[in-house]
Amino acid sequence: MxxxxxxxxxxxxxxxxxxxxxxxxxxxxxxxxxxxxxxxxxxxxxxxxxxxxxxxxxxxxxxxxxxxxxxxxxxxxxxxxxxxxxxxxxxxxxxxxxxxxxxxxxxxxxxxxxxxxxxxxxxxxxxxxxxxxxxxxxxxxxxxxxxxxxxxxxxxxxxxxxxxxxxxxxxxxxxxxxxxxxxxxxxxxxxxxxxxxxxxxxxxxxxxxxxxxxxxxxxxxxxxxxxxxxxxxxxxxxRMVPGGHIRLRFTDPSAYRSAATALREVQRDDEALALQIPSGGSQRELRSVLDRLDAAGIEADELTVHTPDLDDVFFALTGSHVANPAKEAVR
Structure with a gap:
Protein backbone atom coordinates (compact mmCIF):
# COMPACT_ATOMS: atom_id res chain seq x y z
CA MET A 1 0.00 0.00 0.00
CA ARG A 239 12.60 0.67 5.16
CA MET A 240 10.26 -1.29 2.88
CA VAL A 241 12.92 -3.70 1.61
CA PRO A 242 15.07 -6.15 3.57
CA GLY A 243 18.84 -5.89 3.79
CA GLY A 244 19.31 -3.34 6.55
CA HIS A 245 21.71 -4.28 9.29
CA ILE A 246 23.86 -3.06 12.16
CA ARG A 247 27.55 -3.91 11.86
CA LEU A 248 29.81 -4.15 14.88
CA ARG A 249 33.58 -4.46 14.55
CA PHE A 250 36.02 -5.42 17.33
CA THR A 251 39.78 -5.37 17.73
CA ASP A 252 39.76 -7.67 20.78
CA PRO A 253 38.97 -11.29 19.79
CA SER A 254 37.58 -12.10 23.24
CA ALA A 255 35.19 -9.13 23.11
CA TYR A 256 34.14 -10.25 19.63
CA ARG A 257 33.35 -13.78 20.84
CA SER A 258 31.48 -12.48 23.91
CA ALA A 259 29.39 -10.15 21.73
CA ALA A 260 28.54 -13.00 19.36
CA THR A 261 27.25 -14.97 22.36
CA ALA A 262 25.33 -12.02 23.86
CA LEU A 263 23.59 -11.03 20.64
CA ARG A 264 21.04 -13.13 18.83
CA GLU A 265 20.67 -13.75 15.07
CA VAL A 266 24.13 -12.46 14.21
CA GLN A 267 26.15 -13.12 11.09
CA ARG A 268 29.80 -13.62 12.03
CA ASP A 269 32.91 -12.59 10.13
CA ASP A 270 35.68 -14.20 12.18
CA GLU A 271 38.46 -12.83 9.96
CA ALA A 272 37.32 -9.20 10.28
CA LEU A 273 36.08 -9.67 13.88
CA ALA A 274 32.76 -8.20 12.75
CA LEU A 275 29.16 -9.05 13.56
CA GLN A 276 26.14 -8.20 11.43
CA ILE A 277 22.66 -7.99 12.97
CA PRO A 278 19.55 -7.63 10.76
CA SER A 279 17.91 -4.26 11.41
CA GLY A 280 15.43 -1.88 9.86
CA GLY A 281 17.59 1.01 11.05
CA SER A 282 15.21 2.22 13.73
CA GLN A 283 16.42 3.90 16.91
CA ARG A 284 14.64 1.24 18.99
CA GLU A 285 16.56 -1.59 17.32
CA LEU A 286 19.88 0.19 17.73
CA ARG A 287 19.17 0.89 21.40
CA SER A 288 18.29 -2.78 21.96
CA VAL A 289 21.64 -3.90 20.56
CA LEU A 290 23.55 -1.36 22.67
CA ASP A 291 21.63 -2.33 25.81
CA ARG A 292 22.53 -5.99 25.34
CA LEU A 293 26.19 -5.09 24.87
CA ASP A 294 26.14 -2.87 27.95
CA ALA A 295 24.52 -5.61 30.03
CA ALA A 296 27.34 -7.97 29.03
CA GLY A 297 30.01 -5.33 29.67
CA ILE A 298 31.10 -5.30 26.02
CA GLU A 299 32.11 -2.28 23.96
CA ALA A 300 32.43 -2.40 20.18
CA ASP A 301 35.26 -0.49 18.51
CA GLU A 302 33.12 0.47 15.53
CA LEU A 303 29.36 0.55 14.93
CA THR A 304 27.70 1.34 11.63
CA VAL A 305 24.07 1.19 10.54
CA HIS A 306 23.41 0.13 6.97
CA THR A 307 20.03 0.68 5.30
CA PRO A 308 18.96 -0.25 1.76
CA ASP A 309 19.28 2.58 -0.75
CA LEU A 310 16.68 3.65 -3.30
CA ASP A 311 18.27 1.43 -5.93
CA ASP A 312 17.43 -1.58 -3.74
CA VAL A 313 13.88 -0.25 -3.33
CA PHE A 314 13.43 0.36 -7.02
CA PHE A 315 14.71 -3.07 -8.00
CA ALA A 316 12.53 -4.78 -5.38
CA LEU A 317 9.39 -2.95 -6.54
CA THR A 318 9.88 -2.93 -10.31
CA GLY A 319 12.44 -5.62 -11.08
CA SER A 320 14.51 -2.95 -12.85
CA HIS A 321 17.56 -0.88 -12.10
CA VAL A 322 17.50 2.81 -12.97
CA ALA A 323 20.22 5.10 -14.23
CA ASN A 324 23.16 5.65 -11.91
CA PRO A 325 24.86 9.00 -12.66
CA ALA A 326 28.05 8.01 -10.86
CA LYS A 327 28.40 4.91 -13.02
CA GLU A 328 27.54 6.85 -16.17
CA ALA A 329 30.29 9.35 -15.46
CA VAL A 330 33.01 6.71 -15.76
CA ARG A 331 31.72 5.03 -18.89
Whole structure:
Protein backbone atom coordinates (compact mmCIF):
# COMPACT_ATOMS: atom_id res chain seq x y z
CA MET A 1 0.00 0.00 0.00
CA UNK A 2 1.43 3.40 -0.93
CA UNK A 3 2.10 5.73 1.98
CA UNK A 4 -0.42 8.57 1.88
CA UNK A 5 0.69 12.20 1.78
CA UNK A 6 -0.93 14.48 4.33
CA UNK A 7 -1.77 18.07 3.46
CA UNK A 8 -0.35 20.91 5.50
CA UNK A 9 -2.38 23.28 7.66
CA UNK A 10 -2.89 26.91 6.75
CA UNK A 11 -2.86 27.93 10.41
CA UNK A 12 -6.63 28.40 10.57
CA UNK A 13 -7.45 24.83 11.48
CA UNK A 14 -8.28 23.78 7.93
CA UNK A 15 -5.95 21.81 5.65
CA UNK A 16 -4.30 23.84 2.91
CA UNK A 17 -5.47 22.83 -0.57
CA UNK A 18 -2.96 20.65 -2.36
CA UNK A 19 -1.02 22.08 -5.28
CA UNK A 20 -1.77 18.92 -7.26
CA UNK A 21 -4.31 16.19 -6.62
CA UNK A 22 -5.60 13.26 -8.64
CA UNK A 23 -7.99 10.40 -7.98
CA UNK A 24 -8.20 7.31 -10.17
CA UNK A 25 -6.32 8.82 -13.09
CA UNK A 26 -6.40 6.50 -16.11
CA UNK A 27 -4.98 6.59 -19.62
CA UNK A 28 -4.70 3.94 -22.32
CA UNK A 29 -3.43 3.88 -25.89
CA UNK A 30 -5.31 1.17 -27.72
CA UNK A 31 -5.06 -2.00 -25.63
CA UNK A 32 -2.07 -0.72 -23.63
CA UNK A 33 -2.97 0.81 -20.26
CA UNK A 34 -0.39 3.47 -19.40
CA UNK A 35 -1.95 4.82 -16.19
CA UNK A 36 -4.14 2.44 -14.25
CA UNK A 37 -5.93 4.54 -11.63
CA UNK A 38 -3.26 6.59 -9.85
CA UNK A 39 -3.94 8.88 -6.89
CA UNK A 40 -1.83 11.94 -6.03
CA UNK A 41 -1.93 14.53 -3.25
CA UNK A 42 0.97 16.99 -3.37
CA UNK A 43 1.21 19.89 -0.88
CA UNK A 44 2.18 23.39 -1.93
CA UNK A 45 5.84 24.34 -1.74
CA UNK A 46 7.15 20.78 -1.85
CA UNK A 47 9.10 18.57 -4.25
CA UNK A 48 7.32 15.43 -5.37
CA UNK A 49 9.32 12.89 -7.37
CA UNK A 50 7.70 10.30 -9.61
CA UNK A 51 10.10 7.42 -10.22
CA UNK A 52 9.71 4.67 -12.75
CA UNK A 53 11.41 2.75 -15.54
CA UNK A 54 11.01 3.78 -19.17
CA UNK A 55 7.42 3.30 -20.26
CA UNK A 56 6.04 3.32 -16.72
CA UNK A 57 3.74 6.29 -17.47
CA UNK A 58 5.67 9.17 -15.90
CA UNK A 59 5.54 11.49 -18.91
CA UNK A 60 1.90 10.59 -19.54
CA UNK A 61 1.05 11.70 -16.00
CA UNK A 62 2.83 15.01 -16.56
CA UNK A 63 1.04 15.55 -19.87
CA UNK A 64 -2.37 14.97 -18.29
CA UNK A 65 -1.71 17.20 -15.29
CA UNK A 66 -0.36 19.98 -17.52
CA UNK A 67 -3.43 19.68 -19.84
CA UNK A 68 -1.40 18.57 -22.87
CA UNK A 69 -3.53 15.43 -23.22
CA UNK A 70 -6.78 14.28 -21.66
CA UNK A 71 -7.30 11.39 -19.26
CA UNK A 72 -9.58 8.48 -20.02
CA UNK A 73 -10.84 8.36 -16.45
CA UNK A 74 -10.47 9.83 -13.01
CA UNK A 75 -10.18 13.44 -11.88
CA UNK A 76 -7.29 15.82 -11.32
CA UNK A 77 -6.87 19.34 -10.03
CA UNK A 78 -3.83 21.58 -10.36
CA UNK A 79 -3.64 24.88 -8.49
CA UNK A 80 -7.31 24.41 -7.60
CA UNK A 81 -8.41 24.08 -11.24
CA UNK A 82 -9.86 20.95 -12.80
CA UNK A 83 -7.58 19.85 -15.63
CA UNK A 84 -10.54 18.76 -17.78
CA UNK A 85 -13.02 21.60 -17.21
CA UNK A 86 -10.69 24.54 -16.47
CA UNK A 87 -7.50 23.92 -18.49
CA UNK A 88 -6.83 27.65 -18.97
CA UNK A 89 -6.66 28.14 -15.20
CA UNK A 90 -4.19 25.27 -14.91
CA UNK A 91 -2.00 26.61 -17.73
CA UNK A 92 -1.90 30.05 -16.15
CA UNK A 93 -0.51 28.60 -12.92
CA UNK A 94 2.11 26.15 -14.20
CA UNK A 95 5.39 25.88 -16.05
CA UNK A 96 6.56 22.74 -17.87
CA UNK A 97 10.05 21.63 -18.84
CA UNK A 98 10.23 18.39 -20.79
CA UNK A 99 12.92 15.78 -21.23
CA UNK A 100 14.38 17.61 -24.20
CA UNK A 101 15.18 21.29 -24.37
CA UNK A 102 12.46 23.37 -26.04
CA UNK A 103 14.69 26.38 -26.75
CA UNK A 104 15.26 27.68 -30.28
CA UNK A 105 18.90 27.06 -31.12
CA UNK A 106 18.99 29.51 -34.03
CA UNK A 107 18.36 32.62 -31.92
CA UNK A 108 20.13 33.95 -28.86
CA UNK A 109 19.33 33.16 -25.26
CA UNK A 110 18.06 36.69 -24.74
CA UNK A 111 15.80 36.41 -27.79
CA UNK A 112 14.39 33.13 -26.49
CA UNK A 113 13.58 34.84 -23.21
CA UNK A 114 11.94 37.83 -24.93
CA UNK A 115 9.87 35.49 -27.09
CA UNK A 116 8.61 33.69 -24.01
CA UNK A 117 7.83 37.03 -22.35
CA UNK A 118 5.71 37.94 -25.38
CA UNK A 119 3.88 34.61 -25.19
CA UNK A 120 3.11 35.39 -21.54
CA UNK A 121 1.68 38.78 -22.59
CA UNK A 122 4.22 40.81 -20.62
CA UNK A 123 4.79 44.40 -21.67
CA UNK A 124 8.06 45.12 -23.46
CA UNK A 125 9.59 46.84 -20.44
CA UNK A 126 8.35 44.23 -17.97
CA UNK A 127 9.45 41.41 -20.27
CA UNK A 128 12.95 42.83 -20.51
CA UNK A 129 13.15 43.27 -16.76
CA UNK A 130 12.05 39.71 -15.98
CA UNK A 131 14.26 38.24 -18.72
CA UNK A 132 17.32 40.12 -17.48
CA UNK A 133 16.68 39.04 -13.89
CA UNK A 134 16.32 35.39 -14.86
CA UNK A 135 19.37 35.39 -17.13
CA UNK A 136 21.37 36.73 -14.21
CA UNK A 137 19.87 34.24 -11.75
CA UNK A 138 20.74 31.32 -14.02
CA UNK A 139 24.25 32.58 -14.77
CA UNK A 140 23.53 33.13 -18.47
CA UNK A 141 24.32 36.84 -18.82
CA UNK A 142 27.63 36.32 -20.64
CA UNK A 143 26.02 33.91 -23.09
CA UNK A 144 22.76 35.82 -23.54
CA UNK A 145 23.80 37.37 -26.85
CA UNK A 146 25.05 34.11 -28.38
CA UNK A 147 23.01 31.63 -30.46
CA UNK A 148 21.66 28.89 -28.23
CA UNK A 149 23.03 26.20 -30.53
CA UNK A 150 26.47 27.13 -29.18
CA UNK A 151 25.39 26.42 -25.57
CA UNK A 152 26.39 23.34 -23.60
CA UNK A 153 23.71 20.88 -22.50
CA UNK A 154 23.68 22.31 -19.00
CA UNK A 155 23.33 25.88 -20.29
CA UNK A 156 20.41 24.88 -22.52
CA UNK A 157 18.71 23.24 -19.57
CA UNK A 158 19.17 26.34 -17.41
CA UNK A 159 17.78 28.50 -20.20
CA UNK A 160 14.85 26.13 -20.60
CA UNK A 161 13.90 26.48 -16.92
CA UNK A 162 14.50 30.24 -17.00
CA UNK A 163 12.03 30.48 -19.89
CA UNK A 164 9.55 28.37 -17.90
CA UNK A 165 9.74 30.89 -15.05
CA UNK A 166 8.98 33.94 -17.19
CA UNK A 167 5.30 33.83 -16.27
CA UNK A 168 5.95 33.35 -12.55
CA UNK A 169 4.37 29.87 -12.21
CA UNK A 170 3.76 28.53 -8.71
CA UNK A 171 3.82 24.91 -9.90
CA UNK A 172 6.52 23.53 -12.18
CA UNK A 173 6.60 20.17 -13.90
CA UNK A 174 10.15 18.98 -14.57
CA UNK A 175 10.04 15.87 -16.75
CA UNK A 176 13.46 14.22 -16.39
CA UNK A 177 15.21 17.62 -16.40
CA UNK A 178 18.75 16.30 -15.97
CA UNK A 179 18.70 13.57 -18.61
CA UNK A 180 21.95 13.65 -20.55
CA UNK A 181 23.69 16.16 -18.29
CA UNK A 182 27.16 15.62 -16.85
CA UNK A 183 27.44 15.29 -13.05
CA UNK A 184 28.44 18.94 -12.51
CA UNK A 185 25.51 20.25 -14.57
CA UNK A 186 23.18 17.85 -12.79
CA UNK A 187 24.25 19.16 -9.38
CA UNK A 188 23.83 22.75 -10.62
CA UNK A 189 20.30 21.89 -11.67
CA UNK A 190 19.58 20.44 -8.24
CA UNK A 191 20.62 23.71 -6.64
CA UNK A 192 18.29 25.60 -8.96
CA UNK A 193 15.40 23.34 -7.96
CA UNK A 194 16.14 23.85 -4.27
CA UNK A 195 16.09 27.62 -4.77
CA UNK A 196 12.73 27.42 -6.54
CA UNK A 197 11.22 25.49 -3.65
CA UNK A 198 12.66 27.94 -1.12
CA UNK A 199 10.67 30.60 -2.99
CA UNK A 200 7.48 28.60 -2.40
CA UNK A 201 7.26 26.93 -5.81
CA UNK A 202 5.86 23.38 -5.97
CA UNK A 203 7.96 21.03 -8.11
CA UNK A 204 6.64 17.86 -9.71
CA UNK A 205 9.73 15.96 -10.80
CA UNK A 206 9.97 12.82 -12.88
CA UNK A 207 13.31 11.11 -12.94
CA UNK A 208 15.14 7.83 -13.42
CA UNK A 209 17.99 9.00 -11.19
CA UNK A 210 17.47 7.69 -7.68
CA UNK A 211 20.15 9.96 -6.27
CA UNK A 212 18.19 12.90 -7.68
CA UNK A 213 14.97 11.88 -5.95
CA UNK A 214 16.83 11.15 -2.71
CA UNK A 215 18.51 14.58 -2.78
CA UNK A 216 15.51 16.69 -3.71
CA UNK A 217 12.14 15.11 -3.00
CA UNK A 218 10.02 15.56 0.10
CA UNK A 219 8.03 12.57 -1.07
CA UNK A 220 8.57 9.94 -3.73
CA UNK A 221 6.17 7.68 -5.60
CA UNK A 222 7.29 4.64 -7.58
CA UNK A 223 5.28 4.05 -10.74
CA UNK A 224 5.36 0.63 -12.38
CA UNK A 225 3.10 -0.73 -15.10
CA UNK A 226 0.79 2.25 -14.72
CA UNK A 227 0.28 1.89 -10.96
CA UNK A 228 1.85 3.58 -7.97
CA UNK A 229 3.38 0.65 -6.13
CA UNK A 230 4.85 2.63 -3.22
CA UNK A 231 4.88 6.18 -1.91
CA UNK A 232 6.51 7.97 1.00
CA UNK A 233 9.68 9.76 2.03
CA UNK A 234 13.00 8.34 0.86
CA UNK A 235 13.49 6.88 4.33
CA UNK A 236 10.00 5.34 4.29
CA UNK A 237 10.78 3.58 1.04
CA UNK A 238 14.19 2.36 2.15
CA ARG A 239 12.60 0.67 5.16
CA MET A 240 10.26 -1.29 2.88
CA VAL A 241 12.92 -3.70 1.61
CA PRO A 242 15.07 -6.15 3.57
CA GLY A 243 18.84 -5.89 3.79
CA GLY A 244 19.31 -3.34 6.55
CA HIS A 245 21.71 -4.28 9.29
CA ILE A 246 23.86 -3.06 12.16
CA ARG A 247 27.55 -3.91 11.86
CA LEU A 248 29.81 -4.15 14.88
CA ARG A 249 33.58 -4.46 14.55
CA PHE A 250 36.02 -5.42 17.33
CA THR A 251 39.78 -5.37 17.73
CA ASP A 252 39.76 -7.67 20.78
CA PRO A 253 38.97 -11.29 19.79
CA SER A 254 37.58 -12.10 23.24
CA ALA A 255 35.19 -9.13 23.11
CA TYR A 256 34.14 -10.25 19.63
CA ARG A 257 33.35 -13.78 20.84
CA SER A 258 31.48 -12.48 23.91
CA ALA A 259 29.39 -10.15 21.73
CA ALA A 260 28.54 -13.00 19.36
CA THR A 261 27.25 -14.97 22.36
CA ALA A 262 25.33 -12.02 23.86
CA LEU A 263 23.59 -11.03 20.64
CA ARG A 264 21.04 -13.13 18.83
CA GLU A 265 20.67 -13.75 15.07
CA VAL A 266 24.13 -12.46 14.21
CA GLN A 267 26.15 -13.12 11.09
CA ARG A 268 29.80 -13.62 12.03
CA ASP A 269 32.91 -12.59 10.13
CA ASP A 270 35.68 -14.20 12.18
CA GLU A 271 38.46 -12.83 9.96
CA ALA A 272 37.32 -9.20 10.28
CA LEU A 273 36.08 -9.67 13.88
CA ALA A 274 32.76 -8.20 12.75
CA LEU A 275 29.16 -9.05 13.56
CA GLN A 276 26.14 -8.20 11.43
CA ILE A 277 22.66 -7.99 12.97
CA PRO A 278 19.55 -7.63 10.76
CA SER A 279 17.91 -4.26 11.41
CA GLY A 280 15.43 -1.88 9.86
CA GLY A 281 17.59 1.01 11.05
CA SER A 282 15.21 2.22 13.73
CA GLN A 283 16.42 3.90 16.91
CA ARG A 284 14.64 1.24 18.99
CA GLU A 285 16.56 -1.59 17.32
CA LEU A 286 19.88 0.19 17.73
CA ARG A 287 19.17 0.89 21.40
CA SER A 288 18.29 -2.78 21.96
CA VAL A 289 21.64 -3.90 20.56
CA LEU A 290 23.55 -1.36 22.67
CA ASP A 291 21.63 -2.33 25.81
CA ARG A 292 22.53 -5.99 25.34
CA LEU A 293 26.19 -5.09 24.87
CA ASP A 294 26.14 -2.87 27.95
CA ALA A 295 24.52 -5.61 30.03
CA ALA A 296 27.34 -7.97 29.03
CA GLY A 297 30.01 -5.33 29.67
CA ILE A 298 31.10 -5.30 26.02
CA GLU A 299 32.11 -2.28 23.96
CA ALA A 300 32.43 -2.40 20.18
CA ASP A 301 35.26 -0.49 18.51
CA GLU A 302 33.12 0.47 15.53
CA LEU A 303 29.36 0.55 14.93
CA THR A 304 27.70 1.34 11.63
CA VAL A 305 24.07 1.19 10.54
CA HIS A 306 23.41 0.13 6.97
CA THR A 307 20.03 0.68 5.30
CA PRO A 308 18.96 -0.25 1.76
CA ASP A 309 19.28 2.58 -0.75
CA LEU A 310 16.68 3.65 -3.30
CA ASP A 311 18.27 1.43 -5.93
CA ASP A 312 17.43 -1.58 -3.74
CA VAL A 313 13.88 -0.25 -3.33
CA PHE A 314 13.43 0.36 -7.02
CA PHE A 315 14.71 -3.07 -8.00
CA ALA A 316 12.53 -4.78 -5.38
CA LEU A 317 9.39 -2.95 -6.54
CA THR A 318 9.88 -2.93 -10.31
CA GLY A 319 12.44 -5.62 -11.08
CA SER A 320 14.51 -2.95 -12.85
CA HIS A 321 17.56 -0.88 -12.10
CA VAL A 322 17.50 2.81 -12.97
CA ALA A 323 20.22 5.10 -14.23
CA ASN A 324 23.16 5.65 -11.91
CA PRO A 325 24.86 9.00 -12.66
CA ALA A 326 28.05 8.01 -10.86
CA LYS A 327 28.40 4.91 -13.02
CA GLU A 328 27.54 6.85 -16.17
CA ALA A 329 30.29 9.35 -15.46
CA VAL A 330 33.01 6.71 -15.76
CA ARG A 331 31.72 5.03 -18.89
Missing amino acids: PVSVMSTSNGGGRPSPPAISAVGLRKAYGDKTVLDGIDLHIPEGSVFALLGPNGAGKTTAVKILSTLIGADGGQAQVAGHDVATAPDGVRAAIGVTGQFSAVDGLITGEENMRLMADLNHLSRSRGKQVADELLKRFDLVDAAGKPVQSYSGGMKRRLDIAMTLIGGPRIIFLDEPTTGLDPRSRHNMWQIIRELVSDGVTVFLTTQYLEEADELADRIAVLNDGRIVAEGTAEDLK
